[in-house]
Amino acid sequence: MKFNVSRDAFLKPLQVVSGAVERRHTLPILSNLLLQIEGDRLRLTGTDLEVELVSSVAVNGAGGDGAVTVPAKKLVDIVRSLPEDSNIEFSAEEDKAFVRSGRSKFKLSTLPADDFPNIDDWTSDINFVSDQVVLKRLMEKTHFSMANQDVRYYLNGMLFETDNGMLRSVATDGHRLAMSSCAVEQPGLAQKQVIVPRKGVVELLRLLGEEEAEVSVAIGNNHIRIENETIVFTSKLVDGRFPDYRRVLPSGGDKIVVADRDLLRQAFGRASILSNEKFRGVRLNLASGELCITATNPEQEQAEEVIEVDYQGEELEIGFNVSYLLDVLNNVDDNEIRFTLADSNSSALIEPNHDDSCCYVVMPMRL
DSSP: OEEEEEHHHHHHHHHHHHTTOOSSOSSGGGGEEEEEEETTEEEEEEEOSSEEEEEEEEOBSOOSSEEEEEEHHHHHHHHHHSOTTOEEEEEEETTEEEEEETTEEEEEEOBOGGGSOOOOOOOOSEEEEEEHHHHHHHHHTTGGGSOSSOSSGGGSEEEEEEETTEEEEEEEOSSEEEEEEEEOOOTTOOOEEEEEEHHHHHHHHHHSOSSOOEEEEEEOSSEEEEEOSSEEEEEEOOOSOOOOHHHHSOOOOOEEEEEEHHHHHHHHHHHHTTSOTTTOEEEEEEETTEEEEEEEOTTSOEEEEEEEOBOOSOOEEEEEEHHHHHHHHHHOOOSEEEEEEOOTTSOEEEEETTOOSEEEEEOOBOO
């Protein structure tokens, strides 16, 4: 097996697929990338058995079809360190691979391609096409609320729900919830819920670009696949039942606060400096036309911020984890934010004031 390829053309797909590779793994072959020559194209695959990434690049001088696996990190580091515009000659024989460029020469150990795990063939129930920017924004507005290594394993991921022309993403860690939705132009889209694991969500956010381009989405019972012109992303789904997020959405709140998002974000950011490092609690005192934010810590230090808000209801005191509030404010595009509150023991509903495509629920804290 051999081929020639320019360093610049080779590096990007190499970095993309190596994102799925775990540095330390009990199976040595999962530290490797699968390289396959088919005609004049090189197909690269990386996987950790949960997420699989596939990309391809045109090559020259391919000496027939063939396949080999090489250490992912070492190959990426070698190609990255070579001069720009350089040409790379790759060849593999027996259990060694050779990378040559100019007067540089590297010999790598390989493992048999036949031992490389492939995600089993599967059929999709749901298929639709979306814009990658729309899909990325949908995930960006909710991903920060995913749990991290929670024993309730179904919370360590993001719910994707298709329902009557809508695609919805929901994430929760039990203390807060984020939900976002967008329209999907696909008539007769069936209702389905799947949970994409945390690593899959993180990889997707890394892969999806900022320029408008179509991506095709296929969802099966155990897998999700998102594909564009250069990358095929496949992830196993979390086998579990996501909580009924509709029951979490608070209703009946009669205290509505509207505030400037940047003003609020800056005030919370300053107050958080003196909040308790472990619990991150801040106290909100609402009065007619103003909001007072107070933070204290075990060293008896205190921060106080007073800002003008649009609020005409009764006085209210309520506590929140300031990190949760800042996460929302940092991921909303609207200039104004709306809080709907009931009392000091009930969750707050937070929404952009001029955008109904996303909403957030944050549980109060006892301070």
